[in-house]
Amino acid sequence: MNLNWVPRTVSVKGDVEKTLRLIRLPIPGLKGETWGTRLPVSLKTALETISDRDGTSMNQFLVVAAAEKIAAMQTEEFFSLRRNRADREAFRRILNRQGGEAPSTEDEWEPTVSG
Numbered sequence: 161m162n163l164n165w166v167p168r169t170v171s172v173k174g175d176v177e178k179t180l181r182l183i184r185l186p187i188p189g190l191k192g193e194t195w196g197t198r199l200p201v202s203l204k205t206a207l208e209t210i211s212d213r214d215g216t217s218m219n220q221f222l223v224v225a226a227a228e229k230i231a232a233m234q235t236e237e238f239f240s241l242r243r244n245r246a247d248r249e250a251f252r253r254i255l256n257r258q259g260g261e262a263p264s265t266e267d268e269w270e271p272t273v274s275g
Contacts, residue, residue, distance in 0.1 A: 199207070204218075211221035 207218050207221065211218045214221060216224075
């Protein structure tokens with residue numbers, strides 16, 4: 161038997177039975193520790209296909225996917241907190257202020273066309 165998963169048959173919404181696979185995943189910060197999670201067979205199959213195509217193990221693929229999701233959620237929270245404490249009047253005063261200098265010739269940017 162493959163040690164990465166253990167088949168489980170469970171009843172889902174009454175009498176429908178589906179085989180779910182238990183995958184052993186690492187617990188961040190605890191070297192060598194694992195925890196189990198159940199995935200529908202179709203999701204596990206897709207995970208196997210994509211991780212093979214990506215050249216990684218299923219475990220590594222899931223860890224990276226979780227890290228990406230956590231980073232996205234923490235970024236959203238960071239900007240939400242920053243937005244809530246923004247001073248919109250000060251922002252408008254800065255945008256509408258008079259004065260300043262025109263950009264110097266050193267500040268100009270010549271886009272290059274690659275092809």
